[in-house]
Amino acid sequence: MAETYGVGIGWRPEIAGFVEGLPGLRFAEVVAESVHAHGELPTGLQVLLDRGVTVIPHGVRLSLGGAEPVEEARVEHLAAVAERLNAPLVSEHIAFVRAGGIEAGHLLPLPRTREAVDAVVANVRRVQAAVPVPIALEPIAALFDWPDDELTEAQFLTEILDRSGAQLLLDVANVYANARNRGTDPADLLDHLPLDRVAYVHVAGGAEHQGLYHDTHTDAVPQPVLDLVTALCERHRPPALMLERDGDYPPAAALAGELDAIARASGYPAVT
């Protein structure tokens, strides 16, 4: 995204009224699979578009990391939704959600191997051929590493981005979760990622459970994640950052407080 959008939020039907009421909002993200490509748009979403808010479709079911080619129908749907929303960008995950015909119902991490890079790049190219706007790829949070990793996370991502020409959708909560669960320094990864390729950033909440940090999207954004936002913006401020909340929605004031905290951490103006 060439333009600067500041702080946004993931649009969900459950909080549509809240999102609609954000006076300074300039961008939002919607789960691509929840939008009908040709039917009527959910009212709240239409209101945002009418107001000139940029809405980015965020795919969750493409399974770019699968060994098999991405399903054509799913790619077509993503393309149609992007057109429908007049989006400057689409995004998906570097993950697989199905294999051998079995749906995991979950974003699963890839082994960081050259073979996996090949598979992802091939699938990203298929999507790029069908979707008229650029795609941003989001690395996921993983609770474990595969034993046969050949590349570091930064190498793995950079390789995929370099070869596919895709942009990066960086989830700072994932960066934090991975580093914390591996006992590494989250800022270290930031130093090794091509930050100029970041299209936008996810900021989400999580919680610790039995010694592991879970990227739940249903808890408040913890301070260390906000600190990481600041650390990221000090290195290279991305054009847009957004709060990703998927459930257990708090009172409006608390949600607005989270958006304000992201604005403060990134130095962008508050949208509330």
Place this chain on the structure above:
Amino acid sequence: MNDTWGISGPTFLTYFIGAMIAIAIIAAVHRKALFRGNRSSRVDNLGPQQVAYLNGGDRLAIYSSMGGLRAAGALGTGPGRTLVRTGPLPAGVTPLDSAIYNAAGNGVRTRDLHSDQWVASAVEQLRDTLERNGLAVSAGKMREARLWVLGGVALVVIGIARTLAGLGNNRPVGFIILATIAAFILTLTMLRTRRWATDAAHKGMRELRSQHTYLSPANSPAYATYGATGAAMGVALFGGAALYSMDPAFAAEAEVQRIAATGGSVGSSGGGDSGSSSCSSGSSCSSGSSCGGGGGCGG
């Protein structure tokens, strides 16, 4: 063979059907005049309970207040499907809220709330204000509108009498039976029509509903985010189904009736069962959410 009552079948049928159409038209015109209301009155500055009254009468006003109190953590259910207090009465509540909160202190059941003295007087107060402003149809006007039911009843009685007389006279009665059934349906329709909002209020209500689509149970709205007022407004506009969407256990325990919003039939899609049942499939967590649940879902 003599005509029954000295009137031929076709002539009688013509008069009978003519009278039926006349009653239907005059009743409709009369209603239109009675239910017109005050066009200069607005609904957009009304509170949720007032909107609820216009949408579904006393019962929905009570449900709306219960929704607000529940969202504020003040109301719960106890043994024997009674209402209980679960927290302090929030600040800035309406007289109806106070009355229901008070009733909950006495362990009243939802279905008995309307006969609680305080609750009844709070609802009456609410109704009076709305009627004075030309937004609610008063009981008097409703009675006046229903006077035409008498005309319908008279037709049905005449129709039955004619049928019996015709049978006694060995005349064909097929058409008069059909006409009598039609008169019966007309009468029943006039009798059963119950509305609370005047035509003036109706238009505004439609707008309110479309402005608040996000509160429709079909969106499984996050009532925690929208707060007590949002919860009360959700129930007011989308009926008891909204209470089920917000807090199914409470709504079921409190024996809330799902189909409560009837007043503004146009566009009240979430009013019935469909609204609340769709929340299992419509929720972004089951299908659309990028959060896979469980552990490190990423995304």
